[in-house]
Amino acid sequence: MPAKLIDGKILAMSIRQQVVRDAATLLEKGLGIHLVAVLVGHSPAARVYADNQARTCRDMGIRYSLLEFAADITQVQLNTELARLAADTTVTGIMVHLPLPAHLNTQETQYAIDVLKDVEGVNPANIGHVVYGHTIIAPCTALATVELIESTGVPLRGAEVTVVGASRIAGKPIALLLTERQATVTLCHIHTRDLFIHSQKADILVVAVGKPGLISAGHVKPGAVVIDVGINRVTTANAQGQLVAITVGDVDFQSVLPVAGWLTPVPGGVGPMTVAMLLKNTLRAARLVHKLEKPF
Ligand code: NAD
Secondary structure, three states: OOOEEOOHHHHHHHHHHHHHHHHHHHHHOOOOOEEEEEEEOOOHHHHHHHHHHHHHHHHHOOEEEEEEEOOOOOHHHHHHHHHHHHHOOOOOEEEEOOOOOOOOOHHHHHHOOOHHHEOOOOOHHHHHHHHOOOOOOOOHHHHHHHHHHHOOOOOOOOOEEEEEOOOOOOHHHHHHHHHHOOOEEEEEOOOOOOHHHHHHOOOEEEEOOOOOOOEOHHHOOOOOEEEEOOOEEEEEEOOOOOEEEEEEOOEOHHHHOOOOOEEOOOOOOHHHHHHHHHHHHHHHHHHHHOOOOOOO
16 A cells, blocks of 8 residues: 655644744734744745745744845844844844855854844754753754644654754754653664665654655555655656656655555645744744743
8 A cells, every 4th residue: 555645735734823922812812923034145935935935924924134244244244133122122033044144154143132032943952952952942854743643643652763964954953852852763864874774774764964865665664654845846858758846855755655655745745834934933933932931
């Protein structure tokens, strides 16, 4: 029997509906929700992303502002702006679009984002809180991965989990959150000697690398839950023989489908759930800022 597909779009929809209800509850109390996105430089791609974000937030009842700075802003100026947003009581959420221009330090910038307003969960303090087992705001892709796994009903406690890819933004936070849920987690990366040994034993296999087709049927334990975090643009020939650009994950979908028990599609899996988790985090940040919830 082929794997059951885990539909990230449907799950994301139900989270968005909850966000709309939560936003209405805050607004009824006269408590604002205001997300400020910081964009340095004039990247057309980031602009399109920001426009989409603005539309999504408006639909949810969330106020959204895009704060744009010239590409030559200094680190000190950027840190000062982030400190100003941290002190501004009308701002409840802050995010910084990446990548930043090369002269700016991404980590230093993320340190400067207020911990309680850090809707992407990228301030190293927020990752540290996950390590200490009292999450304040966790990174969105890691939260999305956990929600997708939990939606299958396959228990995480005691499960053998292999995470392939160990980046700061994806693999490491995913491994941390899954460890926090009592799974036995193996974290693989470019220097892992034999990926097969680790992937084949996994009840739950999470792949976040950025290499199309990295994981094929032979890597997967029959019946496993497979979560494909990868997003890759590739060129392929369509039925008419024309070259077209499509989005694929890191998992060879067609070969893994008959082997896995559960599988996320790309697109339509982790991607929409990550956006939904950003919105959920935006509400969490607003409740923290308005002191309706405690960080600890
Ligand atoms: P990255 O380049 O920062 O990290 C890649 C990781 O994969 C590294 O830890 C590296 O050691 C490991 N790796 C590389 N080759 C490997 C191999 N052959 N075997 C095992 N490990 C290997 O990438 P990233 O930012 O973590 O993104 C990874 C992928 O996830 C990309 O496709 C990205 O677009 C996608 N992504 C998706 C979302 C989402 O919301 N769906 C969010 C973040 C990233």
